[in-house]
Amino acid sequence: MVNVDTARFLQDLYELRKIGAFKTGAHRPTYSQQDMESRRWLKTKMEEAGLEATIDGIGNVFGRHKGAGPHVLAGSHIETQNEAGWLDGALGVVSALHLARAGLPVDVCAFADEEGHFSGGFIGSRSIIGDFSEADMDASTNRYDGTPLRTALTAAGLEGIPRLQIDPARYKGFFEMHIEQGTQLENAGLQIGVVTGIVAIWQWQLRIAGQQDHAGGTTMAERRDAGLTAVRLLAAIDADFPRICGERSTWTTGNIELSPGAASIIPGRAEVLFQFRDVSMLKLQEMEAALRRLVQESNRRERCHTELIEVHKATPALCDPGTMRALEGAAEALAPGKWQSMPSGAGHDAQNIAKVLPVSMLFVPSIGGISHHWAENTRDEDLEMGMRVLAEGVERYLAGSN
Amino acid sequence: MVNVDTARFLQDLYELRKIGAFKTGAHRPTYSQQDMESRRWLKTKMEEAGLEATIDGIGNVFGRHKGAGPHVLAGSHIETQNEAGWLDGALGVVSALHLARAGLPVDVCAFADEEGHFSGGFIGSRSIIGDFSEADMDASTNRYDGTPLRTALTAAGLEGIPRLQIDPARYKGFFEMHIEQGTQLENAGLQIGVVTGIVAIWQWQLRIAGQQDHAGGTTMAERRDAGLTAVRLLAAIDADFPRICGERSTWTTGNIELSPGAASIIPGRAEVLFQFRDVSMLKLQEMEAALRRLVQESNRRERCHTELIEVHKATPALCDPGTMRALEGAAEALAPGKWQSMPSGAGHDAQNIAKVLPVSMLFVPSIGGISHHWAENTRDEDLEMGMRVLAEGVERYLAGSN
Numbered sequence: 196m197v198n199v200d201t202a203r204f205l206q207d208l209y210e211l212r213k214i215g216a217f218k219t220g221a222h223r224p225t226y227s228q229q230d231m232e233s234r235r236w237l238k239t240k241m242e243e244a245g246l247e248a249t250i251d252g253i254g255n256v257f258g259r260h261k262g263a264g265p266h267v268l269a270g271s272h273i274e275t276q277n278e279a280g281w282l283d284g285a286l287g288v289v290s291a292l293h294l295a296r297a298g299l300p301v302d303v304c305a306f307a308d309e310e311g312h313f314s315g316g317f318i319g320s321r322s323i324i325g326d327f328s329e330a331d332m333d334a335s336t337n338r339y340d341g342t343p344l345r346t347a348l349t350a351a352g353l354e355g356i357p358r359l360q361i362d363p364a365r366y367k368g369f370f371e372m373h374i375e376q377g378t379q380l381e382n383a384g385l386q387i388g389v390v391t392g393i394v395a396i397w398q399w400q401l402r403i404a405g406q407q408d409h410a411g412g413t414t415m416a417e418r419r420d421a422g423l424t425a426v427r428l429l430a431a432i433d434a435d436f437p438r439i440c441g442e443r444s445t446w447t448t449g450n451i452e453l454s455p456g457a458a459s460i461i462p463g464r465a466e467v468l469f470q471f472r473d474v475s476m477l478k479l480q481e482m483e484a485a486l487r488r489l490v491q492e493s494n495r496r497e498r499c500h501t502e503l504i505e506v507h508k509a510t511p512a513l514c515d516p517g518t519m520r521a522l523e524g525a526a527e528a529l530a531p532g533k534w535q536s537m538p539s540g541a542g543h544d545a546q547n548i549a550k551v552l553p554v555s556m557l558f559v560p561s562i563g564g565i566s567h568h569w570a571e572n573t574r575d576e577d578l579e580m581g582m583r584v585l586a587e588g589v590e591r592y593l594a595g596s597n
Numbered sequence: 598m599v600n601v602d603t604a605r606f607l608q609d610l611y612e613l614r615k616i617g618a619f620k621t622g623a624h625r626p627t628y629s630q631q632d633m634e635s636r637r638w639l640k641t642k643m644e645e646a647g648l649e650a651t652i653d654g655i656g657n658v659f660g661r662h663k664g665a666g667p668h669v670l671a672g673s674h675i676e677t678q679n680e681a682g683w684l685d686g687a688l689g690v691v692s693a694l695h696l697a698r699a700g701l702p703v704d705v706c707a708f709a710d711e712e713g714h715f716s717g718g719f720i721g722s723r724s725i726i727g728d729f730s731e732a733d734m735d736a737s738t739n740r741y742d743g744t745p746l747r748t749a750l751t752a753a754g755l756e757g758i759p760r761l762q763i764d765p766a767r768y769k770g771f772f773e774m775h776i777e778q779g780t781q782l783e784n785a786g787l788q789i790g791v792v793t794g795i796v797a798i799w800q801w802q803l804r805i806a807g808q809q810d811h812a813g814g815t816t817m818a819e820r821r822d823a824g825l826t827a828v829r830l831l832a833a834i835d836a837d838f839p840r841i842c843g844e845r846s847t848w849t850t851g852n853i854e855l856s857p858g859a860a861s862i863i864p865g866r867a868e869v870l871f872q873f874r875d876v877s878m879l880k881l882q883e884m885e886a887a888l889r890r891l892v893q894e895s896n897r898r899e900r901c902h903t904e905l906i907e908v909h910k911a912t913p914a915l916c917d918p919g920t921m922r923a924l925e926g927a928a929e930a931l932a933p934g935k936w937q938s939m940p941s942g943a944g945h946d947a948q949n950i951a952k953v954l955p956v957s958m959l960f961v962p963s964i965g966g967i968s969h970h971w972a973e974n975t976r977d978e979d980l981e982m983g984m985r986v987l988a989e990g991v992e993r994y995l996a997g998s999n
Contacts, residue, residue, distance in 0.1 A: 377814030394813060398860055409968050410849040411796060411874055411942030412779030415842075422850050423835060430832035433825060440817075447812040448824050449860040456852040458800055458870045458908075468860045472813055506860075540813030564819075566811050567862075 197297050197590045201579040204293045207240065208578070211273075211289060212281040220569030221281045224339075225274040225312040226254060226351040233273050237288065237305055244296040246303060252348070252356035253322045253332075254307035256288075258295065266300045267589055268361065268552065269370040271544060272309035272319065277339075280571025282374050282578075284309060286559070290372045290582050299589055302366070306544045313337055313344050320544035324551050325360050361551070368518045368553040368592060371545045372585050374573055378564035379537055386580045387526045387534035388558030389519055392474040393546040394445075394538055395509035397483060399469045401425065401490070405499040407455065407463025422453040422462035424499040429467065431489050436471075439485045441478040443538050446471040465499075474511045474538040512546035515553030518592055522555055525587035530580055541566075557585050599699050599992045603981040606695045609642065610980070613675075613691060614683040622971030623683045626741075627676040627714040628656060628753040635675050639690065639707055646698040648705060654750070654758035655724045655734075656709035660697065668702045669991055670763065670954065671772040673946060674711035674721065679741075682973025684776050684980075686711060688961070692774045692984050701991055704768070708946045715739055715746050722946035726953050727762050763953070770920045770955040770994060773947045774987050776975055780966035781939055788982045789928045789936035790960030791921055794876040795948040796847075796940055797911040799885060801871045803827065803892070807901040809857065809865025824855040824864035826901040831869065833891050838873075841887045843880040845940050848873040867901075876913045876940040914948035917955030920994055924957055927989035932982055943968075959987050 214236060215222045215229030223230040237256045241248035246258030256273065260266055271287020284305075291303040307319030315335040321327040335344035348354055375381075380388050405421030429448055436446050448469050453462035471482045490503045519536070526534035537558065545554045559581035562572045616638060617624045617631030625632040639658045643650035648660030658675065662668055673689020686707075693705040709721030717737040723729040737746035750756055777783075782790050807823030831850055838848050850871050855864035873884045892905045921938070928936035939960065947956045961983035964974045 375814060376811050377816070378819060379816070382819075396813070396861070408966065409778050409943060410847060410851065410872065411798070411944070412777065412963075412966060412968060413847070413942070414779070414781070414845065415839075415847055417780060417784075420849075422853065423831075426828055426831045426835065426850070429825075429828045433828065437817075443816065445812060445815070445817055447822075447861070447863055448828070448855075449812065449862055449864065450855050450858040451824065451853045452858075453850075453852050456854075458851040458872055459798070459849070460851055461849055462851065470812065470860055540815070541811060542813070561814075564810065564814060566814060 197299060197586045199293055199297045199582055199586045201582050204289065204582050205575060205578060207289050207292065208285060211236065211285050217278045218569040220279055220571060221275045222278050223275045224277060225308040225310065226347045230274045231351050234305065237273060240292055241303060244292055246295055249359070252353055252358040253319055254351065254353055255319045255323055255359060256305040257359050258303040260295060260300050260302050262300055264300055264365065265367045265593060266302055266365055267368050267370060267593060268302045268304060268366045268548070269294055270304035270306065271371050271373060273305040274308060274310055274312070276310050276567045278569050279567050280569060282571060282573055283566065286578070287371045287373050290585055293582060294586055294589055297586055299586065300593065301589065309544050312339065317544060317547055320547035322358050323361050324547055326547065363551040366552050368515060368555065369545060369548040370518065370555055370585060370589055371543060372557045372581055373543060374561045374566065374571070375558040376541050376561055376564070376566035380558065380560035381562065381564065383535065385533050385535055386530050386560065386577050387584050388537045389522045389526060389534060390514055390539045390556035390558060391519065391536050392511055392513040392538050393543055394472040394474045394540055395479060395511040396470055396472050396542065397479055397508045398506040399486065400504040400506055401428065401467040401469055402502040402504060403465040403499050405463050408461040410459040410461055413461060418461055419498045420461050421465040421499045424493065424497045424501060425451060425465040425467055427497065428489065428493045428501060431493065432486070435485060435489060436482070439481050441473055441475060444471060444473045444478060444482065445540060446482070472540060476511055512549035512554065514555045518553050518555030521592035522557055522584065522588035524591055525584045529584050529587060557581060599701060599988045601695055601699045601984055601988045603984050606691060606984050607977060607980060609691050609694065610687060613638065613687050619680045620971040622681055622973060623677045624680050625677045626679060627710040627712065628749045632676045633753050636707065639675060642694055643705060646694055648697055651761070653761040654755055655721055655760050656753065656755055657721045657725055657761060658707040659761050660705040662697060662702050662704050664702055666702055666767065667769045667995060668704055668767055669770050669772060669995060670704045670706060670768045671696055672706035672708065673773050673775060675707040676710060676712055676714070678712050678969045680971050681969050682971060684973060684975055685968065688980070689773045689775050692987055695984060696988055696991055699988055701988065702995065703991065711946050714741065719946060719949050722949035724760050725763050726949055728949065765953040768954050770917060770957065771947060771950040772920065772957055772987060772991055773945060774959045774983055775945060776963045776968065776973070777960040778943050778963055778966070778968035782960060782962040783964065783966065785937065787935050787937055788932050788962065788979050789986050790939045791924045791928060791936060792916055792941045792958035792960060793921065793938050794913055794915040794940050795945055796874040796876045796942055797881060797913040798872055798874050798944065799881055799910045800908040801888065802906040802908055803830065803869040803871055804904040804906060805867040805901050807865050810863040812861040812863050815863060820863055821900045822863050823867040823901045826895065826899045826903060827853060827867040827869055829899065830891065830895045830903060833895065834888070837887060837891060838884070841883050843875055843877055846873060846875045846880060846884065847942060874942060876915070878913055914951035914956065916957045920955055920957030923994035924959055924986065924990035926993055927986045931986050931989060959983060
């Protein structure tokens with residue numbers, strides 16, 4: 196059994212937490228001074244672990260194992276959401292580093308901007324599989340302040356540095372450890388989740404056109420109230436989706452905007468952000484069909500027309516049965532009865548790597564399910580258990596006993 | 598029958614439209630340069646009509662008839678909403694001026710800030726009945742830029758000028774002509790509306806507390822989605838209110854705000870602006886009881902608690918049967934079959950004057966129901982008919998033939 200120094204693993208996580216510390220969390224927006232400091236910190240750590248380390252032209256920090264294969268790739272991201280948690284991303288990167296430190300033939304990568312500070316999405320893991328073109332780079336801007344990606348890269352000292360691409364032939368698979376960002380494990384009293392797949396998000400906008408009018412002068416019978424059509428349609432979705440959804444499907448109305456949004460004015464326009472997620476392509480297609488039927492029915496009954504706009508439709512990334520078996524075996528060996536299989540409701544870099552390699556993910560519990568907030572946390576013993584199960588799983592996978 | 602020079606009446610309206618002209622409408626925010634210019638223009642017009650004219654310390658422009666009574670008071674407001682119409686308010690002021698010009702014993706008033714550029718609401722008509730204290734003046738600020746009312750009055754040259762109060766004993770009643778701000782008259786092919794009362798607005802806020810969570814990591818069964826509770830409650834209101842509402846009740850959800858309002862975050866908080874209006878106090882009370890029952894039921898069923906917050910509850914102002922009979926008689930004489938009785942869905946200065954005098958209002962059609970927009974308009978023949986019915990009604994009322 197591979198030997199991991201879990202104390203040193205925790206110590207490295209604590210050290211990284213200090214870079215851009217914010218309350219008990221961290222603030223390291225992509226390409227910020229703090230973020231670049233953390234990337235240089237990681238490069239040094241990789242070198243100490245005997246890896247050949249580089250920071251590439253998109254900010255990916257890559258540590259290449261110098262020895263013979265078969266290799267696996269492991270990692271996650273190192274930047275954070277604004278004023279967010281210390282483990283989201285960092286856990287996957289530091290655990291990957293400690294796989295290498297424990298002597299496993301592992302290349303380690305921190306993929307740039309998983310958190311999406313720049314438009315395009317997952318630009319680091321897309322770049323490394325050759326799915327982020329120069330034109331994509333030209334088009335990408337910071338979603339908070341509009342800074343072009345190229346300007347930010349120049350300011351971070353990354354201009355002109357080549358971007359790395361991985362050779363899938365080098366790897367047997369990819370591993371990413373991450374916090375759960377939910378309460379499934381905690382509520383069930385478990386320590387480990389072996390991820391079956393990463394759900395795809397199908398994001399929609401509902402745009403409803405009514406007639407803006409004075410709320411006093413316009414009788415109920417005359418109105419074309421866009422807000423009310425939105426409410427009735429969303430209530431219909433709420434009533435109907437449970438009939439067609441899967442066991443772990445989710446659907447969410449994140450925003451409703453009524454225009455002009457004043458107390459005494461009948462809304463002339465409503466815009467709704469609606470999404471659903473599932474790990475099954477078939478289920479996603481069924482939910483789309485249900486949504487289209489509901490919008491069609493709304494347009495038959497209502498005075499205000501609803502336009503259904505597709506914002507984006509991703510493909511679910513299924514985890515590889517072989518990597519899953521290795522992790523399940525490791526979990527049962529080290530934490531018997533304290534683990535479960537589960538889908539990931541959130542997106543991760545692994546979903547891009549899955550396009551070229553077998554991937555797997557391991558979850559550890561999030562205290563109270565808190566995520567994308569500085570209060571995010573996980574118990575030390577769960578972090579250590581995750582590290583040990585990951586190392587054992589990678590060793591089993593490389594040994595081919597799966 | 599009293600003789601009104603309707604050509605000159607229209608000419609005065611056109612002249613006033615030029616002050617702060619905006620496209621085909623007008624932009625005269627309260628106490629702005631354009632607004633003060635219109636007040637001085639009105640004062641001169643009042644003097645030309647033989648009235649004793651003053652601008653008081655809140656900006657009310659008052660023209661006092663010099664002859665013997667019994668008198669009536671007539672008027673409306675002269676400032677406009679931003680970039681709004683040329684007739685809203687102006688019509689009631691200029692028509693009142695022409696009552697005096699036609700020789701009727703009428704005091705004319707343009708009440709300051711009916712449009713509510715300053716907080717407090719209806720500060721001119723409240724001041725003139727003694728319902729706007731010095732402390733109220735201290736507290737009032739511009740709702741767009743925060744300027745204190747007193748600072749604005751000083752800038753407008755009104756500081757230190759006494760505020761007028763009317764003596765109710767001087768008047769037999771109050772008359773206000775106004776555009777309908779709806780499409781009832783237009784749709785029915787009518788020229789005149791005799792107003793039965795001014796609805797009261799009961800304005801509420803619904804504040805719903807849920808739990809903000811990641812839309813991927815949190816299963817449907819774990820969620821406390823404040824937005825969904827809002828949607829279900831508003832759908833229940835939509836289903837139940839038609840069972841208890843009156844013939845001309847209105848209810849409106851003007852705004853729904855979900856926090857944080859992002860595509861992938863379950864809303865932790867929802868705030869809804871909800872109001873209803875009616876001219877009957879009993880009906881208003883029934884609607885409040887229904888709303889309270891629906892919120893109570895929501896709180897029984899839902900995981901997110903809804904707090905019902907009363908923002909304001911006004912009292913409906915019923916028009917005086919005597920003044921109404923005079924206007925109805927005049928309407929039937931001059932526009933037989935072309936008028937109807939109807940409530941006013943919008944608020945007007947008359948609702949404050951109703952606290953001390955018998956009041957009545959006369960509506961003329963709004964083309965397309967457009968209001969609070971520069972495109973607001975009324976056909977010249979409808980304006981002239983309104984002026985003639987108003988004058989005839991005031992004459993009949995003063996003659997006591999009601």
